[in-house]
Amino acid sequence: MNRPRLHALVGALVTLATARAPLPAQRPSTMAGRSTVYASSAVVATSQPLASAAGLEILRRGGNAIDAAVAAAAVLSVTEPHMTGIGGDMFAIVWLAREQKLVALNASGRAGSLMTRATLQARGFRAGSQQGVMSVTVPGALAGWDKLVRTHGKRTLAQVLQPAIGYARDGFPLSPIIAAQWADETTFLQRDSAAAATFLPRGRAPKAGEWFRNPDYARTLKTIADSGIGTFYGGSIGQRLVSRLAALNGFVTLDDLRKNAPTWVTPISVPFKGYRVWELPPNNQGIAALEMLRILEPYDLKTMGHNSPEYLHHLIEAKKLAYADLDRFVGDADHLDMPAEQMLTDAFIAERRSHLDAKRAQERMDPGPMRTKSETVYLTVADAEGNMVSFINSNYDSFGSGIVVPGTGFALHNRGAGFTLTEGLPNTVAPGKRPFHTLIPGFVTQTVNGREQAYMSFGLMGGGVQAQGHVQFLLNYFVFGMDLQASIDAPRFRHYDRNRVALEPPIGDGVRNALAAMGHLLIDQPTVAFGGAQAIVRLPKGYAAGSDPRKDGMAVGY
Template sequence: MGRLRGALGAMGKAILAGVVMIGWGDDLAAGPDKSGGGDRVVGAAFATRAPVLGMNGIAATSHPLASQIAIDVLKAGGNAVDAAIAANAALGLMEPTGNGIGGDLFAIVWDPETERLYGLNGSGRAPLGQSLDDLKAKLDGDDIPDWGSLSVSVPGTVDGWYTLHDRFGRQPMADNLAPAIRYAEAGFPVTQLIGYYLTRSAEAFRTLHAQGIVEEIDNYKATYEPDGRPLGHGDVFRNPDLARTLRLIAEGGRDAFYDGPIADTIDAYMKRIGGPLRKRDLVDHTSTWVEPVSVNYRGYDVWELPPNGQGIAALQMLTILEGYDLAAMGFGSADYLHVSTEAKKLAFADRARFYADPDFYDVPLARLLSEDYAAERRATIAMDRASTEVDPGDPKLMEGDTIYLTVADKDGMMVSLIQSNYRGMGSGLVPDGLGFMLQDRGALFSLDPDHPNVYAPGKRPFHTIIPAFITKDGAPWLSFGLMGGAMQPQGHAQIVVNLVDFGMNVQEAGDAARYNHAGSTQPFAGPGPMTDGGTLRIETGIAQEVRMDLEARGHDVEYTKGPFGGYQAIWRDPETGVYWGATEMRKDGIVVAY
């Protein structure tokens, strides 16, 4: 395990090949990188910092205040589930561009008492009173709009909190929600990245409202533009409406949201703007405990949640990639990026065809994750050329913007939690006086009546947000996630490969240059099948000669700033029990431990 603490051993030369970065450790032979950055004394030169260590508790989130809140909860006697809920509630206030109580939640929990993983699907369903024909009759085109009332599905987050808490929580939910309520009332400074996204969202929602897609934006402006302009970096943001809403939840429990005053307000608001969601949909909502699924990758069991999410795409990628000697190829090499991209295309072709709500469709999980199926798919990859069109496989069907956080406590409980409003901050719709935006996850349904993910009343849409976990020899090893739409399965696979094949430590694995292939066929209404091979986006840490090699094989490659997702992770040293935490350098968060 020592190699995962930053040492590379024999891997060093292979990893340096094809990577435009100052070398690892003391190797400065590459000369100045002209980036204007400083030099690290030890560890990978590209790493932003060393992992954060702790033994009593640790929290990695995308906002510094949320990480501190989680630690405060642990110190006050709460456990990792309490701390995760408290941090998530704060993030809904502090990062409204990505999440909030108008969205959905998924989680994986390692319980030290039973020594097993538990999975929670906290995603909401489509309105019961709207049929597929009803929906199509309202559409101005062939797609479900990404914003506005037709994209809204039932918010699952609050029920997800209480379902997690009922099973694992230690301190009262009112105590878990108290920090977010205090910050909502007193205010907090907006971070750099969130200020940027709020400005972008303001411009987008004005345009969408003018186009008639978002029915009203007065509530949005009253909540997120209190001074008549978008909040920016360093501005103090107060959200008294959300504070009142969270107090109602703290006092009345989940029923205050789903069968009480909050549900009544949402119902009245949707009727006023002509949307389909009703109180009945909220009353009927429940979260679902699900069994996490896994594949073994070179001795490590990598766990994801089953559909309606896309987590198994990461497992499919890893099962295909296990047939290659990635360590010999080297991090950042053309061979590694080529086979990874081709594996992604294959997994995403299946994702577009077979991932859907299991209550409505029998997803062929066992076959999709089997080694012989991976071997069949792997055999279609040619090392000298990129595929332009990829069909889904045949798993014998005839027989049948987001936040991620992770917390661990002194008793060994570890929580991997992801929560989201989906695209562009959400639907644009803020119910009267509630202080939060409703999600637009319903845009991810297909309109094809023969597709497993076709819209249906009471059905959960295909979901992008996925928490992850790794165990080794039956013990917890890594709680991690990497949010960001279709980047997530690709990012999960990259993190696993960086740790297992390339010997990086938990922080280096997230700081290393990433790739993001875009353009695969989608499982929802929208763009048609991939016919041109898509686009391979890479960060500038990948060498120009590698880009040229990939282009010679037929890849369309571009350097870009993303989207490359947002990563948080906690690695547990199996020998000492010490937690090693990492957070995303592309965002504003931190790791806090004690």
């Protein structure tokens, strides 16, 4: 791909895409410098401008939304290597315009055949935190990219990898937020000699505006483009990966890589304000967003007032209930002891709602009755045919496990940290199991003339904030009537555990004091903790799109 042409596209297409008309009955964003992007034919929203431009170029050259999403994801693996890459996992929800239906892909990898509960216990494994080689599971992202493009794309994987190969080979200037996050991981990267050699050129993290090249990763991607993903899942790259992990006493074997396969799954949904909100089923946390929406159904949230103490309290308490159920009931879909749909029934939701105290924060929530955490990129694409893609890809923690196989140019994820060692749960670690996942792409449909139609593709990166962030975004848009960009920009809360909750600084002292009086323990967290969102809305003609100012990204269209 021609580098100068892509750089020129960024500026030119932003100007073209932002010719817009206001959406009716919606309040625009008040954040300086950001407004909803409107485009007549197609649009791409990612967390990094070069990735957005690469996706748009694929669309202009005849590719569809699926091709553009994978191309953008591949570029993000170069420009945001701490967040994402072929060493991680991915999920996607896709609206297929021709078939008029949603399909969903779970491309999360499984625990290696040597990963057992007894071994992890003996080695001092602690769930939920970076654990080096103990946390490395089979990376599923690359197989997911390939499956999406082969099944629903118009281009080959080799073709859509070309922009990423070019940026890895020739270099690119770092954007500011990415540079700051990268620098924060300097000490962590120094623990692994290959990670330091790859990501700390000249002994430090590259600064904003400095050029970074990753020739090892360029060679890795070119090998995959030339030889196919088999070189990763059992071939020469896979052999190097397994040899390195074996030297570190890891758990993934060559046979584990060969057996890896993405899974087409049926998304789950709940009705919401005349629309239908869709998430992926377990092994990820999407069901928590749906459960929160259902718990909050009877409350007049609009009268409470946006981000008022009463409003935030109800959302935080609903979050505690839904996440308690995640801990108990969610894990590998093949190991659930209660069907996911059971958690969305009227009886189950009513029981959960009965534990919500409207006046007092509950320090501990038990899971519902039995019947029968992350560093991530989220992007979304819509094309002129009407296809829409909601796509998420992640290393889990920043730079994942911190392990780079020498000469490959990418970090292996630490998704195994999502397992628990507690016996008897769907998410209890075992060989061949998929771990609990924070990654959740979202989608919204509406019924028109008796048929389900695509309306919105959305998502929010940021580990455990994702499900609670989905709910806040949807309420901003559908309940409070904010326009798309304002719905993304609005200050968020993030609940952690017990009564610990963080609020973004625009939420004032009066609200904070009132929440503290209810028993909430307020803590300070950096902006990155509140995640970053992208979203696209299908209009009667064309699209609207937004991209989170908490990230370096942008929405562009034509």
